Amino acid sequence: MKIALKIRQTFSVDKATFLDVFIIPILATSLAITVGLLLLLLSGESYQTALRALISLFVGSFGSVSALSETLTASTPLIFAALGIAIGFRAGLFNIGAEGQIIIGGLAAVIVGFSVELPILLHLTIVLFIGAAFGAGYAFISGWLKAFTGAHEVITTIMLNLIAFRLLDFFLRLPFIQKEGRNDPISKSVLETAELPRLLSFIDPNLRIHAGFLLAVLAVVLVYWIIFHTTIGFEFRTVGTNIHAAKYAGVNSSLAVILAMSAAGLCAGLAGASQISGVLGRATSGFSAGIGFDAIAVALLGRAHPIGVLFSGILFGALVAGGREMQVSAGVSLDLITVIQALIIIFIAAPILIKRIFPWFFPKT
């Protein structure tokens, strides 16, 4: 409990937020892993296999420098996109469209990445900027529709996802974009000047962690500041918590909805751009890989709090990295990770369940 107090003081959060952002997610995750392993046993696997799966999950995510590098690499786009979804939640918006925004942002980034020749730092900056701008623009459509026609953002963002999938396929086959000599939908590779530098290449050039992770941490701080320390964030939270009070307070709720949605798309666009510039180097038809959907889970697990998003993003990155190791050394299907992720969300969505199972962590009310 001393550690708990220290964390609370470090991030200056009150007790309720602390329970919300740290304790409940930790308990939910432990419970989900336990239930996941029980399911593994039920499916007829031996105790040894389950134990090996559990160990390899940890070893593969935090057990070595390369494991840690993989974890943080996988977490980077999740953190970016989940920050956007968290901004949406704060403004009362449920943005299902991060996947589409990642695609549009990533696609724009890749085009600028291979087609323009610029000096090293400038090129990278412009690629990221374009990715963010296109993500924001794509989300703006949903925000505008919501503000001026009342169309529900859940519906419009889902539809825009579908459109983004098809747009991606279409663009990747355009001769200007498609890699020379290929028939499948795959883009040209971005120039070296547009790549995010790898952070640990001095230890081992194969360590994939790149500067995008640092930018994601910076984004956490920035989003925290916006949500809790700016008038815009105050308006977002007012509109998201009590729309009647927001009207009474004279907040322009249409503008707030459009801004929040665009900010969400901006973060998702950055997720796409950093994935292109930092990991993939080019766009393929499935390059978004469901990150936009996993990010919804990350935002929920992080209780729509930027610091919570940072930790839950790393956790989900760890599940991805550890899952790969689990598959290799314990022979357990990667599907178990999907099951565990789903269980985490179920437990997060039912905090009362968590409070019943672990009553001694929570003060009586």
Place this chain on the structure above:
Amino acid sequence: MKIELKEISKSFGPVAANTKINLSVSSGETLGLLGENGAGKTTLMNILTGLYKPDSGQVLIRGQQREFSNPRDAIKNGIGMVHQHFMLVPVFSVTENVILGNEPTSAVNRINLKEAREKVQNISSKYNLDVDPDELVERLPVGVQQRVEIIKILFRKAELLIFDEPTAVLTPQEVSDFFMIVNSLKNSGKAIIFITHKLHEVIQICDRINILRRGKVVGEVNPKKTSNSKLAELMVGRSVNLNTKRKKIDPGDVLLKVRNLHVISDKKEKVISDVNLKLHKKEILGIAGVQGNGQTEFIEALTGLRKISSGEIFYFDKNCTNFTPRKIHQMGIKHIPEDRQKQGLINEFSLTENIILNTYYEADFSKNISLNWNNARSEAARVMKQFDVRASSESSPANNLSGGNQQKLVIGREMSRKINLLIASQPTRGVDVGSIEYIHGQIIAARNSGIGILLNSTELEEIIALSDRIVVFFEGKIVAELPSNTDPKIIGLAMAGVIT
């Protein structure tokens, strides 16, 4: 039949809602239960009607101990309650509403509506309730809907009828009809518990009064040998000044002028038609009326929350028709909304955040887009001190506060910055007596300092106590403009639309 509560205690976490409460009521008797919000009245009645289980203590009926695990058990034992908010299905007929959940059936589970209808008719005529069993509930006025609720519990053979704040939604005429019904129920041998915080009502209608304070019975009083001020003192625990002192002063120049105002509701119905009024500086203008006669929409129109379809509003001779809420607020027109939980506050936000809810963009609290939380916190501390808002700290969430403290926070926020006109809607709804006294004092002090005040309240007493002039709203029109010393009966008739 005699119903007794013995040594009932109930706590919610560390909060003791009821502590060793004893009370009893018998057939042919009306017991008044008087107490402020949060005194434990509702908890006690929820125990009696089976919604809560007491931590300790007993419920005795005819001397025998009973335990209720749900409201169904309670009604089986003859205990029924008419809630403050009616639980009726608007599109069902009176009969259908009465039998809902207790339908008399004939063979193959067919509902026997004919038999039910007869029973409803019989109950209605036996107690002079005058309710048509076939009418749809949505077509009935509120007073009659309340009688449908009474029939509902009589149909279930209730011997003890509990009324929770029954007069809150009624016009003065309907209140006197309601009292006649209560007396006729009593005379036919029913036991009645009457819950209220209105002092003169318990004195008028009850045979005995029990007063609750902080979860304890602090006194039993004979209504014939008491007075409003004695009851208030018992209720609050200190002497209370019920008669708000209001020196007569001459009003100043015209501050607000409303000309031929028309407003249309969300359902495209005319809710305000052709309203004209003038409000002066140093004047309290009261808007009287039964809830739902356009007062809400009128105030929304004045404060920019609802579009004005035609007509004009002048403030200091400046036309401000259809200005935005922010613009109106900036001009010094401050609004205490009728529903502080829904509009005036954000429950989940801290008191500091609530203090800057509608001023966060001003130079005191932000520079460019960066909020200055230090200034906001000191402003919160200042308002809380000045307006006696009691809370553990300015960073605790608003929903930790009692109704009275929440309201004082809203009032403090609006009155502590630039203000020329105060629009106060239901400023003391759901607020304890001590806070009412304080809020009334603040409103009068504001008027004496030169502010014009538009006071909208469905509590006629409040209107009479505070207003210099009264306008009466009925069906979206001003039907009467009266001086403050008008006989309440006449105001009541105007509220009912009888005189215009």
